Amino acid sequence: MENATMNLTLKVWRQKNAQTPGKFETYKAVNISPDMSFLEMLDVVNESLIRDGQEPIHFDHDCREGICGMCSLYINGRPHGPKRAITTCQLHMRSFHDGETITIEPWRATAFPVVKDLAVDRSAFDRIQQAGGYISVNTGGVPDANEIPIPKIIADEAFNSATCIGCGACVAACKNASAMLFVSAKITQLALLPQGQPERYRRVQSMVAQMDEEGFGSCTNTGACEAECPKEISLTNIAHMNYDYFSAKLFRQEEVHEVKHGGA
Amino acid sequence: MSEFKQTFNSSLGKKLIMALTGLFLCTFLIVHLAGNLQLFSNDNGYSFNVYANFLTHFPPIEVVAYILYASILIHAIYAIILTTGNRKARPVNYAAKPQSPSSWSSQNMGLLGSILFLFIVIHMGDFWYKYKFTHSVGFKEYRTNLVTGERTVSDFTPEKPEFEHSLSYNGDTEIVRVKDLHTSVANSFSQWWYVVIYVIAMVALSYHLLHGFQSAFRTFGWVHRKYKPIINFIGTWLFAVIIPLGFAAMPIVYFIMSLKK
Numbered sequence: 001m002e003n004a005t006m007n008l009t010l011k012v013w014r015q016k017n018a019q020t021p022g023k024f025e026t027y028k029a030v031n032i033s034p035d036m037s038f039l040e041m042l043d044v045v046n047e048s049l050i051r052d053g054q055e056p057i058h059f060d061h062d063c064r065e066g067i068c069g070m071c072s073l074y075i076n077g078r079p080h081g082p083k084r085a086i087t088t089c090q091l092h093m094r095s096f097h098d099g100e101t102i103t104i105e106p107w108r109a110t111a112f113p114v115v116k117d118l119a120v121d122r123s124a125f126d127r128i129q130q131a132g133g134y135i136s137v138n139t140g141g142v143p144d145a146n147e148i149p150i151p152k153i154i155a156d157e158a159f160n161s162a163t164c165i166g167c168g169a170c171v172a173a174c175k176n177a178s179a180m181l182f183v184s185a186k187i188t189q190l191a192l193l194p195q196g197q198p199e200r201y202r203r204v205q206s207m208v209a210q211m212d213e214e215g216f217g218s219c220t221n222t223g224a225c226e227a228e229c230p231k232e233i234s235l236t237n238i239a240h241m242n243y244d245y246f247s248a249k250l251f252r253q254e255e256v257h258e259v260k261h262g263g264a
Numbered sequence: 265m266s267e268f269k270q271t272f273n274s275s276l277g278k279k280l281i282m283a284l285t286g287l288f289l290c291t292f293l294i295v296h297l298a299g300n301l302q303l304f305s306n307d308n309g310y311s312f313n314v315y316a317n318f319l320t321h322f323p324p325i326e327v328v329a330y331i332l333y334a335s336i337l338i339h340a341i342y343a344i345i346l347t348t349g350n351r352k353a354r355p356v357n358y359a360a361k362p363q364s365p366s367s368w369s370s371q372n373m374g375l376l377g378s379i380l381f382l383f384i385v386i387h388m389g390d391f392w393y394k395y396k397f398t399h400s401v402g403f404k405e406y407r408t409n410l411v412t413g414e415r416t417v418s419d420f421t422p423e424k425p426e427f428e429h430s431l432s433y434n435g436d437t438e439i440v441r442v443k444d445l446h447t448s449v450a451n452s453f454s455q456w457w458y459v460v461i462y463v464i465a466m467v468a469l470s471y472h473l474l475h476g477f478q479s480a481f482r483t484f485g486w487v488h489r490k491y492k493p494i495i496n497f498i499g500t501w502l503f504a505v506i507i508p509l510g511f512a513a514m515p516i517v518y519f520i521m522s523l524k525k
Binding site for chain 1: 267271274275276277278279280346349350352353354355356357358359360361362363364365366367370371373475478479482483484485486487
């Protein structure tokens with residue numbers, strides 16, 4: 001039985017902190033199993049760096065099951081690497097070939113400042129969520145399941161929007177570093193359902209205002225975000241957000257007073 | 265008022281302005297192409313010259329024309345504002361060439377738009393400006409026998425420099441004297457490099473509208489399972505194929521005709 005391992009060259013972005021300019025460093029990844037995940041490959045490289053007394057490569061990760069949205073990495077010109085609809089932790093080394101040079105960069109956006117090496121600060125997403133990505137519910141007993149009738153087609157659509165894990169691949173892939181796919185998914189998942197109606201038109205206004213405040217770019221409808229989203233969030237969410245935003249701003253009474261000032 | 269200001273200063277509001285002005289310019293293209301098809305009528309430029317005269321002397325069209333010029337400028341200015349903002353949103357570019365799948369035209373709207381803006385400057389400078397503000401365009405006199413329908417054409421030199429156009433009758437003969445834009449067009453289109461500029465601009469127009477038309481509807485939020493295919497069909501076939509082809513055919517046909525003379 002042949003158990004071939006791979007040898008790779010990594011070009012990795014190293015940056016001490018947000019204030020210090022970074023640069024690429026080249027590392028060798030040797031004896032890598034094709035069945036390892038991309039993050040496990042980085043673990044192996046880091047172990048050898050630690051053995052050599054060097055600073056390990058910093059990168060974000062948490063569940064390693066593809067559901068938390070913590071891992072990132074811009075790999076060879078694509079967020080989460082070359083495969084469709086997966087996060088970096090679900091990317092296996094068999095997707096690369098022996099001897100390949102892999103370029104690994106952090107998400108690049110003003111709103112996502114580099115914390116260290118490949119880890120970026122995505123708290124801009126949290127502030128957008130806090131601006132309106134919630135619903136108000138009464139206290140009291142737990143409501144019965146399926147108490148409110150919702151057509152299946154709407155429930156499915158809302159659920160598809162709700163699968164967004166907030167990883168930021170949409171921002172990383174967008175040529176404008178726009179957060180529209182994320183923001184629109186967070187707005188649409190609630191706007192489609194009866195429970196989201198009371199705050200619907202305030203929500204879209206305050207979340208878009210916070211998004212602009214954070215310094216994300218605007219949307220050209222190129223569709224790169226949709227293509228790179230590990231959860232395959234559809235571009236239609238953006239159209240849905242636009243529709244709600246313009247009806248809120250131009251035809252409805254709801255107004256939004258304050259914008260929380262963001263910035264790391 | 266400040267709420268509207270806030271709306272149109274937001275990222276979505278600026279895109280709304282792009283979409284509104286863009287679609288208005290699209291509707292203009294239909295009218296412009298339909299009108300200019302008269303370049304293909306074989307009547308020594310009579311209908312084209314009368315049409316050009318009508319466009320420049322009918323007040324409601326004058327008003328729409330200035331809304332049109334404003335739309336072109338607003339579309340271009342907001343494109344620059346948005347692009348500047350987008351650049352600021354990513355100050356450090358990726359070292360690896362971005363591989364994310366998206367159409368070439370959607371990624372190069374700024375480049376295509378800049379080509380089109382340059383073209384509009386050349387195009388309006390050569391025809392609109394010369395027609396309206398200079399005396400470099402000559403005159404033609406068309407005598408039409410209203411009984412037989414026979415038409416004769418001759419050059420005409422007005423006595424007063426401020427002469428614009430006239431319509432008079434001599435018995436059964438209708439005498440129309442108008443600026444001869446048709447000959448200016450034919451002269452311009454007999455130069456090969458001029459034809460090349462036009463064809464390049466129309467290729468740019470095609471790619472610009474291939475993305476722009478359907479993107480405008482996305483900006484409005486009008487993406488509907490039932491209507492999306494219709495919008496994509498119109499955007500592709502009418503705006504990215506028929507209209508640019510129709511415009512490009514004019515310089516090409518006139519250039520070929522000039523070779524035969």
